[in-house]
Each structure stands twice: as structure tokens, then as C-alpha cells.
Amino acid sequence: MQELSLNVDFSKEISHSCVKINKKRSCYKNKWERGVELDERLPHLSPFLAGIITGFVMGEGSFYLKIGKSKTCKSGYQLTPGFKINLKKQDCKILEDFRFIMNCGRVNYHRNSVTYCVEKMEDIFEVIIPFFDKYPLRNIKEQDFQYFKIISYKILKGEGKTLEGIKKILTIRDVMNNGGGVNRKSVAQIIKRRKFDEHKL
Template sequence: MGCSPIKAVRELGSERRETVDTLSINLAICWNIRVSRTTHRGVRLDVYDSDNVTGADNQQERLDCYIAGYVDGEGSFSVSVQRNSSCRVGFQLLPEFHVSQNADRAQVLELIKARLGCGYIKANSKTDRALVYVVRDRGALLGRVIPFFERNPLLSSKQTDVETFASIVRAMARNEHRTDAGFARLLDLAVSMNGGGRSRKVRWKELVALQNPQRLHARQGS
């Protein structure tokens, strides 16, 4: 992978001081506290410091901690809604994971893409020099992105979005979004992500109501 994750953190520089702080905290917690949020079980330090773990394993875990910290600062888990007449309710939900970075530091996005083994990198816009690493394929989200962040949970409140995002994507894999009640439930979950926001909720619900007024009153099991 070239340089170590710790060196990569330092090379991000003062422009991204807030992100660097987040990464440093993540690395410190990963290596000094060793607590798994998914199992609520402490991991013994001596196991990781012994010969039972190879240098490659150590480096891989450091890399995963680095990626989790970077995504905590610069990543986003979101679900947008788009009009689609071929869908039963007239709209579709589009889950997306993306991470942004300045074009002169594209190697960070390449590193994340290589580790997750999916997605693509593109320019943010014609007028924005930033690059964005994007994963929209539902199979990749289910098989690679979501499991990675369940093994390497974020430390900020953004972890709540990760968990909601995972619930939505897995529900869609079960085709729950194809019913009025299921779509309504998942739409409400999607609106709650990234801090919610009254204007966002009103805009989405008004949009759907134009096509299907009764949908707003639908609830799972009704």
C-alpha cells in the first residue's frame, strides 16, 4: 500500500486539520482501547501485541482504522429519492456511499477504493476541483461497504447514519420498498439521516404526495 496509514494521516496537512484530528482519535482508540462496538466485548491488547498477529495483519488493521477515521470526517451515507414511473409507487430510493477529497490528494480515494474493492472515482462537478469516490451498486453496498463499517464502526454521531443506511439497503434487498407501506417506512428512515432537516423532509414528502397522496398515510402493516 506504499506508505503507512499513520504517515498518510500526517501528509494530509494542516488544510484538513479537523479530519486529521478525527483520524488520530480513531487510530488511538483502535490501538489503545480495543473495544468492539458490534460485540460489546473488549479485545485483549496482548493478543494484538503478540506474535499471533503478523506485521501484515497489523498493517491491515491500521489501514482499516485509518479509512474509518477518514470517512468519519469526509464521507457520507445517504439515500436520495428519484421519480421513476416504472416503480410501483412512482419513485425510487437510491442509496449511496461517497467520500470526497481534493484532486491533489486523489491517492487517499484510490486507497479506499482499493480496500473496499468496488465503486468509482469521479469529478464532483465541472466547477469543483474535488474528487468523489462513489458506491451506488446495491450488491457492493451489501457485500463490501456495509460489512466493512460494521467491523470498523465510526466514532461520531455519523455511526447512526451508517446503521440506518444498512437497515434501508437490507430492507430494499428484501423488496420491502416495493409496497406502499414499505416505501413509506424506508422514506421516513432516509429523511432521518444526516441530521434530518425540516426543509428536506417537507420537500421529499411533498414530492411523493404529488404522485401518490395516500402514500403519506401508509404505514407498515396497515
């Protein structure tokens, strides 16, 4: 597993968050870039129940990054950090309970499976990250979570709005989840194409 230093000064890169790719696009700022403070919304759980949830996520959960086209970012693309748990369809009650406890996210039903996923920025920063900071994972997914946090906060600060920022974020993503599956596109492939059909990377 590659090591990644967290002691990096991104202030210079963040200051160039809007590149001149499409002059007609305005530079959209999320509410946190405009100065709104994060407000943690941790569920009120006993340590026992929190431990059960953490253990379950260690086995079945994952953190990921999704990329898609955007009309509000000057780069033309939008990065979305996400958290999900995928189970067989007959286990849907578990994920419905999970959604109720966390009070965020949605449960998506597929033909043979069901997925609980969280992609809203508010929910990632105010629920998911604070929860796993307070109740840390104890296996390899703890390292994935730390990379996920770096990616999420870089996106929060606007770094995912430039092609250079996207390259850096995707480089971090490449060491998550054991390098990803066979369908994951490399940074070189994505940047070369400059054409992102919305998909999970």
C-alpha cells in the same frame, strides 16, 4: 436525535410489496429476493490500515439515499442506498487509492471536487456494510450507518417498491445526517408531488 426501534415486524408490509398503481408493470425481484445469498467481500487489511480508513470516513464520508423513476417497480420509483466521500480535486489520489482498496465503487471528477461513491447493491451489502460492521465508526456517523443499514435491508427485501414502503423508508432517512441540508425534500413534499426527478434526497 430521534430514537428508532429496530424491533419491528415488517413481514406483513413486505408481503404487499407490489401495489396496484400500474397494472402493466411486472413486479421485478432482485437476486436476493429470488433466494441468492449475500457473499461478503471484505478487503484484506491490517487493523492499522482499517483504522485509518474508518477514521477518514468519520471525517469525510456519508451515507445517503437516492430516489429516481423506475420502469421495473410498480410504484414507479426506485430507492438506491449509497456511500460517498467528497474531497477537493487535488486530493483525487486518496480516493483512487480508496477505490482500489475497497475494490468497488467509482471515482467521479467534478470541476472543483472529486467524489468516491458506491451505489451498486452488491457492493453495499457485500463490502460497505460488512466493513463498517467489522470496523465500526466512533462518532455520530455510526448512528447514521445504523439507520442506513435499516433502510438498505428494507430495500433488499422489496419494501421500497410500494408507496407505503417508500414513506416509511424516507421517514427513517429524515433522521440521518442531522436531518439533511436545506435542499432535502420532506416525506410529505415527495409523496404529495408523486413526481420524482432523479436526485439525492
